[in-house]
Amino acid sequence: MTPTSITETKPEDWTYVSEGGATIVFSYRGPHNVQFSGHVLRLRKVAHGSSDNTLLDTNTEQPDDPMIAFQENIISKLVPSEFLPSLGVVLLDEDWLRSLIFLRDGDRPAERRQTDQIDVLRNKGVLATDLIGGTPIALEIKPKWGFLPPERHLSPETVAPKTIACRFCMHTSFRMKQGDVGTTYCPLDLFSRDETRIRKAIGALWAGWYESHGSLNNLRFFVEGRMAKPDDDRSVQLLAHFFTAGKSTDIQNLRESFAPVLAQALLDSPVLSLLSTLQRTLDILDVEGLSKLYTQASPDLPSDGLGSSVPDPSMEEWADFVKVYQSEYHSWDHTVPDPGYLRHYLMAYLLSATFKDCSVIIRPKSAQVGSFDATIIDMDIKSMDRLGKWEKLDRKIVEHYKSSGSQRRCIDSQRVSQSGNTQL
Incomplete structure (x- = not known):
């Protein structure tokens, strides 16, 4: 099954939730959408000035985020499924990601903004169960x-x-x-x-x-x-x-x-x-x-x-x-x-x-x-x-x-x- 593209939504449909050392999370807040409602978008980050992103070619097929296969094939053998979120692939777009940065980067903690940003050269991200926004x-x-x-x-x-x-x-x-x-x-x-x-x-x-x-x-x-x-x-x-x-x-x-x-x-x-x-x-x-x-x-x-x-x-x-x-x-x-x-x-x-x-x-x-x-x-x-x-x-x-x-x-x-x- 072909993954859904993030361009089916607008960058302004997504709000900043939180982030860690490797990923940043946004919650969908746009019009009802079967693929996106009740989900968060997990995006990989890259350090400012890092050369890592030069290894990615947005014009070629990139593998799915390893987080997905790791949970499906490894973690799920050790942790019962009722204690795990659902994870799926979403196709990304560089221009869309740059627009998201323009809109939401100011919502991030200052110390995070100084260190890293969304990796705009990734063409695949993760859609996960929204455990934050789907409840009061x-x-x-x-x-x-x-x-x-x-x-x-x-x-x-x-x-x-x-x-x-x-x-x-x-x-x-x-x-x-x-x-x-x-x-x-x-x-x-x-x-x-x-x-x-x-x-x-x-x-x-x-x-x-x-x-x-x-x-x-x-x-x-x-x-x-x-x-x-x-x-x-x-x-x-x-x-x-x-x-x-x-x-x-x-x-x-x-x-x-x-x-x-x-x-x-x-x-x-x-x-x-x-x-x-x-x-x-x-x-x-x-x-x-x-x-x-x-x-x-x-x-x-x-x-x-x-x-x-x-x-x-x-x-x-x-x-x-x-x-x-x-x-x-x-x-x-x-x-x-x-x-x-x-x-x-x-x-x-x-x-x-x-x-x-x-x-x-x-x-x-x-x-x-x-x-x-x-x-x-x-x-x-x-x-x-x-x-x-x-x-x-x-x-x-x-x-x-x-x-x-x-x-x-x-x-x-x-x-x-x-x-x-x-x-x-």
């Missing part, structure tokens, strides 16, 4: 890493900080040193399955949203398809309708009612448990153990960094890996990993990174207060050339944390429940 309210949570690494592959220098403080909390400390806005949110509280700890995590997410004026991306609110800010009274009133069960719809009542209602919605959903399991079982060695295995298995390769000499997997290889992961992978001796399985371990770590970096969209099932659906989005393929950068960043984060004098303690409830006490 929605919220996005980016949970991040939901586990502490096992001790066995950590060095004597890193084992203490890495098994006491979670990666997100250490990274937050590092970012604050760089001048970024801080947060007290700990993902291990959110993933704990303990209502008190989940409420604590949600309270910290709320505080981060409120105190940063909505700039932190671990929690975002959307009202009538647009991102809501704490000082937007009308948006706060509409949000409060779904969380306060008829109480006064001001921001104070919203804050007090938000945590218990959302905590129950998360407890009722298997999404966080699923993400935690996938993250921790795929990242079974930590980046330190992965690096040791890489050196052991490839002593003659140039030492340009972890994974630097390894080509990215094909979609067929990803499909084969998922079969291995669902069968013999869990019976391997991960305490002494076999160098013959290096590529599998590298792919497992990349896939874990996808689940660490995804978002969860939560929206009401109906007008009934407290009834919500959860959908996992933003599951891009990660590239092998990222591994070396992640390894270096890991060292920087841990070294900073060790020197910071922080006494933070993050509790991984799954490790506690398995051993009876924390593994320190």
